[in-house]
Amino acid sequence: MNPVFRERYQQGTTALHRLDARVKLVMALLLALGVSLTPEGVWPVYALQWCLIAAVGAAGGLSAWRLGRAAAVALPFTLAAAALVFTTPGEPVARAGGLVITGAGLARFLSIVLKSWLAVQAALLLAMTTPFDDILAAARSLKVPDTLVAIVGFMYRYLYVLVDEAQSLLRARAARSAALPGKPSGGSLRWRARVAGGMVGSLFLRSFERSERVYAAMLSRGYDGRLRGFAPPPLDWRSAGWAALPVLLMAVTVVLAFVFRSSA
């Protein structure tokens, strides 16, 4: 088991785990859509949405703390919006160097951070309660193009293999990165960069060759350019009804957000 990549999926038998993956996929997408449609600066509504997502999480045996912490992976990406703090026109609230931080800018940036965090939690509701194969099968039966689903499947299958190969390269480098007493070890930055570049290149070549062998293995078993899979089982509409509740509540919060904004 590789420590670098951990499965998001947590085994369980809760109501959320048992929900059809197709229903869950649509539910998670609609919840994330609701979050992203919510306008900026409506703090009480974000709190409501967070409670809603946490409640669905609780139905899947996921604590709000665990969901929130796992969703923190998205936070570094929100830094892309950091420039808004300075560029949005409005009341200046602080100065950093020669730049002016505006209240409106700050509110917009914080809204983006919170909304990203909430949307990722909505996605995690799916990822943490559904085995990856079921998500792929669900995507396929929801008419996501076969090729796209296959590529994601291969990525998932070979990501671990690739990480193993990268680790063995790193280990081989570490094993030969010796030092003698009184002598500088490791060479110049330029030399180190070349070594690292060589490792990346070697990893790429290995992956490229592997892809050819995998393709040969697919051809050998009758692949002719069209991927075939099992027909999806019939959908249980009662479970779909169950999942409609949080989606409806999310829609209510979005409406609330617009009401709140127009009255504020």
Added chain:
Amino acid sequence: MSHHSIEVDGLCYRYPDGRVALENVSLHVAPDEKVALVGPNGAGKSTLLLHLNGVLRPAAGSIRVAGLPLEDRHLGQIRAAVGLVFQNPDDQLFSTRVYDDVAFGPLHLGLDEAEVRARVATALDAVGMSAYADRSSYHLSMGEKKRIAIATVLSMSPQILVLDEPTAGLDPRARRQLIGLLRGLEQQTMLISTHDMRLVSELCSRTIVLDGGHIIADGPTQVILSDDALLERHGLERP
């Protein structure tokens, strides 16, 4: 139509960079025969095996597999007849779940779902891996992966099994289990490329020595394995 045979005549193949990989290779394997293909690394063994189901196409010469000439219109039938097990199971097991990998072949044969599921169950049972159907192959041991790789072709009910280094990378126990498994597969013609000379002597009645893209010797395993000078010349050893 039960042919189970391999007929290769005057096969030549060059790598894309122009180097000769196989030169005038001819071999015939009779139905239900178990044949070993031995030779040093780079002798052309894997290249030869990839011709037997049309993944590679010969530059010259003719190939008939299961009674069918290797042509585009027979490619589907030939690939259904030949089960090719690759050396590295990570190349062969490309699905996210063991079950889907074993089902891949039968699904692409166009069988209906009930038949596919029956075949998957039989194939996993034959290699003793029924309990692993829902596992992801990444988390399995090398021996388990090899057995599942064999199940992925058994599920296609092939007439001919072609195995590339089936025991490479296995610990002694996994190796014994695998040899036991192969010995139990009596209905298939087998061509096994290997460096494992004990496997050759235990499993194969006939041995072909390939070196530098040429067939050097082809005869009863006992005769070949007792010719020390021949083995020495081609980087081989007695079991």
